[in-house]
Amino acid sequence: MLRVAVPNKGALAAAASEMLGEAGYRKRHEARDLTVLDTVNEVEFFFLRPKDIAIYVGSGELDLGITGRDLALDSGAPVEEILGLGFGGSTFRYAAPAGRDWKIEDLQGKRLATSYPRLVRENLKQHGVEAEVIRLDGAVEISIQLGVADAIADVVESGRSLRQHNLVAFGDSICVSEAVLLQRAGTEHTRPKDQLKARLQGVVFAQHYMMLDYDCPRSLLEAAIAITPGLESPTVAPLADDDWVAVRAMVPRKEVNRIMDELAETGAKAVLASDIRACRL
């Protein structure tokens, strides 16, 4: 039985469960359940705090885990990423009161509040800066206002929290994060692990691509195929009218509207875009 850790709450929990559901695994009925046994797929899921997941996986107690790259790095646990999952994206940045052009060297001798102390200490060390790191559990942005810190290092997604507290981010990102699938560093491939990875990869891929179907005059087929080359090569099928063909190709989701515009301008008709739920490539 494969043992897999999944975030039980917080920013990654809903999307992680959603993705596992899309990949065909059993979902938990109650938000407070700590385990789910999926006997069909021979997987036991453990719903744990995202901060703790790398520790369980690194210790070898659990085979795989889903958590944030930044959290995994901060744990210091011996884990390695085997798949980026494309959700829970954020950057981890230094920030300090607006109105000054802050540099990382300015943190020398300052008090720095963060929920990710190991990540921050390592980054400060790399820059040769000595600062007092103050560990807080959350609401880090307010710590400067409340007088316990001079600057912070925190997760930035939209930047709204920083703006709200009149803070500016500075320096390069300490970490560019997303949700990742982890295993203990150096462990071998096994069939059950590879299967779960392949299923999640199928969902991630399906989320990044769409299927385009359209009709195209045979005389314009070459131009149309240049716009939608597909992954290997598009499917071209005959239509009842000999002068026309039907084309089917996968296209990157982000570019779907530009591609549809180009196809329409080229002379394609009935251009339809549809979602892909899962795939194996």
Ligand SMILES: Nc1ncnc2c1ncn2[C@@H]1O[C@H](COP(=O)(O)OP(=O)(O)OP(=O)(O)O)[C@@H](O)[C@H]1O
């Ligand atoms: N807006 C966001 N706020 C917090 N974390 C985010 C955000 N967007 C993405 N993440 C990622 O989610 C993970 C943090 O999740 P976690 O559940 O620990 O934080 P949280 O949602 O702030 O929960 P809590 O505050 O209850 O600890 C990190 O990997 C982080 O990069």
Ligand SMILES: O=P(O)(O)OC[C@H]1O[C@H](OP(=O)(O)OP(=O)(O)O)[C@H](O)[C@@H]1O
């Ligand atoms: O850039 P933004 O889109 O504003 O998102 C980032 C903010 O969201 C998170 O806080 P959360 O709401 O989880 O509260 P917390 O600080 O108590 O964890 C994170 O810690 C930042 O404060």
Ligand SMILES: [Mg+2]
């Ligand atoms: Mg938080």
